[in-house]
Amino acid sequence: MTLRIAITPGEPAGIGPDLVLQLVQQDWPVQLVAICAKSLLESRAKQLGIELEFIDYDADLAAQPQAKGTLTILDVPLEAEVVCGELDARNGHYVVETMRIACEKNMTGEFDAIVTGPVNKGIINKSGISFSGHTEYFAQESNTADVVMMLATEGLRVALASTHIPLAYVSKAITYDRVIKVTEILHSELKHKFGIQQPTIYVCGLNPHAGEDGHLGTEEITTITPALDHLRGRGMNIVGPLPADTLFQEKYLKEADAVLAMYHDQGLTVLKYKGFGKAVNITLGLPFVRTSVDHGTALDLAGTGAADAGSFKVALTEAIKLASDKKV
Numbered sequence: 001m002t003l004r005i006a007i008t009p010g011e012p013a014g015i016g017p018d019l020v021l022q023l024v025q026q027d028w029p030v031q032l033v034a035i036c037a038k039s040l041l042e043s044r045a046k047q048l049g050i051e052l053e054f055i056d057y058d059a060d061l062a063a064q065p066q067a068k069g070t071l072t073i074l075d076v077p078l079e080a081e082v083v084c085g086e087l088d089a090r091n092g093h094y095v096v097e098t099m100r101i102a103c104e105k106n107m108t109g110e111f112d113a114i115v116t117g118p119v120n121k122g123i124i125n126k127s128g129i130s131f132s133g134h135t136e137y138f139a140q141e142s143n144t145a146d147v148v149m150m151l152a153t154e155g156l157r158v159a160l161a162s163t164h165i166p167l168a169y170v171s172k173a174i175t176y177d178r179v180i181k182v183t184e185i186l187h188s189e190l191k192h193k194f195g196i197q198q199p200t201i202y203v204c205g206l207n208p209h210a211g212e213d214g215h216l217g218t219e220e221i222t223t224i225t226p227a228l229d230h231l232r233g234r235g236m237n238i239v240g241p242l243p244a245d246t247l248f249q250e251k252y253l254k255e256a257d258a259v260l261a262m263y264h265d266q267g268l269t270v271l272k273y274k275g276f277g278k279a280v281n282i283t284l285g286l287p288f289v290r291t292s293v294d295h296g297t298a299l300d301l302a303g304t305g306a307a308d309a310g311s312f313k314v315a316l317t318e319a320i321k322l323a324s325d326k327k328v
């Protein structure tokens with residue numbers, strides 16, 4: 001049976017539409033359906049000089065593998081005309097609607113995975129919708145209490161204990177229960193989705209030098225270590241908390257199936273330094289497969305033809321793998 005994968009190009013003024021047009025220049029063993037404005041992709045294709053056959057999505061037809069040079073679209077109309085590189089709050093609802101449809105159709109089983117292009121969180125908020133990221137949106141929309149953001153590139157997986165929150169709130173977000181829940185999800189998904197029988201997880205401290213015995217912060221003593229001790233007591237291979245600035249070295253990474261960072265930039269700066277443009281963002285703990293690109297909207301490159309589709313291809317390849325494994 002051919003899998004059906006939803007692609008949301010994301011912010012219409014960014015590079016997402018360009019990258020979707022690049023993705024379908026090759027065959028894929030699954031059906032790809034872009035959930036977005038047909039008019040947007042038609043005009044972007046014209047601007048980029050790409051010739052494509054556009055096909056309207058029909059849910060009643062059996063899924064067929066993606067043939068290069070065609071693009072199947074589930075049309076969602078824009079609210080306002082798009083100018084490349086110029087954010088417009090009037091399209092905030094449109095962007096979220098594409099995500100909502102993708103989520104709904106994955107929940108019902110019509111689709112087998114979602115691969116998302118980049119969105120601008122600020123402009124969605126400006127449009128009146130409270131929004132902090134796809135990860136949080138899909139968790140809420142699918143009634144999933146806890147999910148984990150994990151980015152992966154060749155040789156490194158980094159998961160986050162907190163995601164899109166101001167730095168000032170991070171300490172409060174790192175609770176005993178949160179550290180346990182995130183590590184449990186990460187451990188379980190490494191085992192069941194990535195086939196690692198006995199996962200080893202290295203965990204970063206929160207403070208400089210992991211708190212230096214409480215002299216540079218106490219969260220390691222009061223919260224993180226007790227949570228990790230609890231998990232170790234249940235038989236999990238957990239190392240840490242280690243100082244984040246010296247954890248990311250080969251000696252440790254060769255032992256680690258994943259690193260759990262306490263906050264966004266602590267982990268993703270390293271991950272993106274290692275693999276920007278070749279990494280995938282995977283939401284762990286959702287009832288469906290969801291992957292994404294490792295980069296943002298790159299407004300400066302929209303419509304120029306200079307955007308690189310490497311990460312989108314990695315994200316799609318990973319979604320196909322995860323969705324295929326789920327079907328077995």
Ligand SMILES: NC(=O)c1ccc[n+]([C@@H]2O[C@H](COP(=O)([O-])OP(=O)(O)OC[C@H]3O[C@@H](n4cnc5c(N)ncnc54)[C@H](O)[C@@H]3O)[C@@H](O)[C@H]2O)c1
Nearest residue numbers: 117118119120121292293294295296297298300301307308
């Ligand atoms: N998956 C997502 O939805 C996602 C991920 C990251 C950032 N964002 C959002 O994107 C917006 C812009 O973020 P930013 O400026 O930090 O990052 P960015 O990734 O958009 O841009 C950073 C730099 O990398 C370049 N770049 C990015 N993607 C590229 C590609 N595919 N090919 C070639 N060059 C590329 C850009 O031109 C720019 O110079 C923000 O609103 C942020 O929240 C969204």
Ligand SMILES: N[C@H](C(=O)O)[C@H](O)COP(=O)(O)O
Nearest residue numbers: 133134135136281292294295
């Ligand atoms: N934190 C992600 C990154 O830096 O790549 C990005 O903002 C996207 O997150 P969502 O998948 O939750 O939108």
